[in-house]
Amino acid sequence: xxxxxxxxxxxxxxxxxxxxxxxxxxxxxxxxxxxxxxxxxxxxxxxxxxxxxxxxxxxxxxxxxxxxxxxxxxxxxxxxxxxxxxxxxxxxxxxxxxxxxxxxxxxxxxxxxxxxxxxxxxxxxxxxxxxxxxxxxxxxxxxxxxxxxxxxxxxxxxxxxxxxxxxxxxxxxxxxxxxxx
Amino acid sequence: xxxxxxxxxxxxxxxxxxxxxxxxxxxxxxxxxxxxxxxxxxxxxxxxxxxxxxxxxxxxxxxxxxxxxxxxxxxxxxxxxxxxxxxxxxxxxxxxxxxxxxxxxxxxxxxxxxxxxxxxxxxxxxxxxxxxxxxxxxxxxxxxxxxxxxxxxxxxxxxxxxxxxxxxxxxxxxxxxxxxxxxxxxxxxxxxxxxxxxxxxxxxxxxxxxxxxxxxxxxxxxxxxxxxxxxxxxxxxxxxxxxxxxxxxxxxxxxxxxxxxxxxxxxxxxxxxxxxxxxxxxxxxxxxxxxxxxxxxxxxxxxxxxxxxxxxxxxxxxxxxxxxxxxxxxxxxxxxxxxxxxxxxxxxxxxxxxxxxxxxxxxxxxx
Numbered sequence: 001x002x003x004x005x006x007x008x009x010x011x012x013x014x015x016x017x018x019x020x021x022x023x024x025x026x027x028x029x030x031x032x033x034x035x036x037x038x039x040x041x042x043x044x045x046x047x048x049x050x051x052x053x054x055x056x057x058x059x060x061x062x063x064x065x066x067x068x069x070x071x072x073x074x075x076x077x078x079x080x081x082x083x084x085x086x087x088x089x090x091x092x093x094x095x096x097x098x099x100x101x102x103x104x105x106x107x108x109x110x111x112x113x114x115x116x117x118x119x120x121x122x123x124x125x126x127x128x129x130x131x132x133x134x135x136x137x138x139x140x141x142x143x144x145x146x147x148x149x150x151x152x153x154x155x156x157x158x159x160x161x162x163x164x165x166x167x168x169x170x171x172x173x174x175x176x177x178x179x180x181x
Numbered sequence: 182x183x184x185x186x187x188x189x190x191x192x193x194x195x196x197x198x199x200x201x202x203x204x205x206x207x208x209x210x211x212x213x214x215x216x217x218x219x220x221x222x223x224x225x226x227x228x229x230x231x232x233x234x235x236x237x238x239x240x241x242x243x244x245x246x247x248x249x250x251x252x253x254x255x256x257x258x259x260x261x262x263x264x265x266x267x268x269x270x271x272x273x274x275x276x277x278x279x280x281x282x283x284x285x286x287x288x289x290x291x292x293x294x295x296x297x298x299x300x301x302x303x304x305x306x307x308x309x310x311x312x313x314x315x316x317x318x319x320x321x322x323x324x325x326x327x328x329x330x331x332x333x334x335x336x337x338x339x340x341x342x343x344x345x346x347x348x349x350x351x352x353x354x355x356x357x358x359x360x361x362x363x364x365x366x367x368x369x370x371x372x373x374x375x376x377x378x379x380x381x382x383x384x385x386x387x388x389x390x391x392x393x394x395x396x397x398x399x400x401x402x403x404x405x406x407x408x409x410x411x412x413x414x415x416x417x418x419x420x421x422x423x424x425x426x427x428x429x430x431x432x433x434x435x436x437x438x439x440x441x442x443x444x445x446x447x448x449x450x451x452x453x454x455x456x457x458x459x460x461x462x463x464x465x466x467x468x469x470x471x472x473x474x475x476x477x478x479x480x481x482x483x484x485x486x487x488x489x490x491x492x493x494x495x496x497x498x499x500x501x502x503x504x505x506x507x508x509x510x511x512x513x514x515x516x517x518x519x520x521x522x523x524x525x526x527x528x529x530x531x532x533x534x535x536x537x538x539x540x541x542x543x544x545x546x547x548x
Binding site: 089 | 186189190193194196197198199201202205223226227228229230231232233234235236237238239240241242245246248249250252253256
């Protein structure tokens with residue numbers, strides 16, 4: 001794994017049309033991004049499609065990346081997740097019918113990290129998530145990691161969609177307050 | 182304060198991914214038009230994005246890089262090269278929110294090469310690949326239908342060149358030397374045949390060209406190739422298969438703070454949905470939606486917007502996707518039931534253009 005600083009340099013080179021840098025960037029980030037989108041889409045063919053889309057987008061808009069506003073990984077992950085969620089919402093029937101399988105696969109908490117990978121920002125976020133009630137913490141994590149809709153969360157927690165909506169709202173407001181701006 | 186908080190939660194839920202399709206489209210439209218909202222979204226992408234550190238890496242298929250490279254090559258040929266400054270509208274549907282701030286690239290350019298030499302390759306293991314396989318092995322047949330990309334360049338000229346004079350007329354021409362008296366009607370007849378065949382050929386060529394171009398890349402259709410009005414009538418009866426649904430939105434609003442209507446086009450189904458967001462129903466008045474295109478001398482009515490939260494129409498079916506794409510959409514305030522004249526009579530309150538919310542057509546996979 002490259003350091004964030006190295007990724008910033010690579011993105012800068014990519015924004016100049018440097019294809020070799022683009023390949024290095026791909027090699028450094030492909031497994032993480034694929035892990036993120038596969039977890040949401042759970043179908044290799046769809047994940048492949050999103051990956052191609054994502055890297056094309058990264059190639060085209062690397063110049064729009066601003067290291068003062070985002071880390072390279074959160075920036076790229078956001079591109080990939082947005083594409084994956086757009087797709088999964090369009091295929092709502094798919095994700096719903098496979099829901100039971102997803103419940104088995106999807107733990108709320110993916111793997112523990114090597115110490116060095118826990119950044120200060122992540123540590124703060126985890127602390128703030130930890131301050132939420134358990135159910136409210138879980139809906140945020142399930143939504144983030146698995147791309148679940150409110151309806152899927154409602155089914156999982158056996159609550160009306162409106163309750164989920166309220167929980168989400170409350171959780172996000174609390175998170176915002178806890179993290180500051 | 183509450184409005185800020187609503188926006189904040191909308192942005193957060195957009196990033197989290199829990200919005201339904203309509204709200205998601207609304208958020209994407211807001212990102213496109215409201216830079217303040219776009220900043221809030223970016224903030225949430227940064228905050229929540231940290232969670233991705235805990236996702237297990239999974240090796241993508243080995244040929245993925247070749248496919249990406251091919252996609253980049255295609256986009257280089259058909260689109261602009263990556264530009265340091267990306268325009269707000271162009272990138273609005275893409276996330277994360279594009280920054281218009283000065284980019285790092287200028288600063289970085291000079292010292293890059295030395296750094297690249299030292300970049301290590303990421304480690305990959307077979308175990309990861311094995312773990313990566315999704316629970317249900319997805320049949321590749323379920324993937325996107327291959328696009329007839331290879332045909333594209335070949336068919337475009339077809340529509341440009343007038344079809345060569347037909348050989349068909351048969352008997353009259355094949356008859357060879359004949360009495361003058363006979364030749365004249367034959368010639369006239371041949372001319373009629375020829376005219377008819379040219380017309381048919383031209384129609385067929387247009388169709389073929391249109392269908393192929395519409396299927397692959399409507400944007401590539403040059404203005405000169407856009408179907409004449411009378412052709413559109415025929416074209417609409419053809420089911421145009423599309424590899425991916427294309428969806429476009431426009432936010433009809435007076436200012437950044439108060440979107441009034443949200444317009445969504447599903448080009449696949451030629452379906453138009455108007456969602457009432459902030460506009461108030463006025464007694465004895467109706468809102469009417471107009472398509473304004475330089476292809477038409479006057480605005481075309483897309484119908485009166487109903488008083489409910491959603492108005493769904495097939496109204497778009499008679500318009501070409503290219504026209505739909507490039508048109509401006511306007512809402513005027515008309516007497517109840519719509520404009521009595523067929524042209525806008527009341528004040529035009531809102532107007533906007535479309536923004537694509539789905540990913541643009543991605544080229545077919547490399548063979």
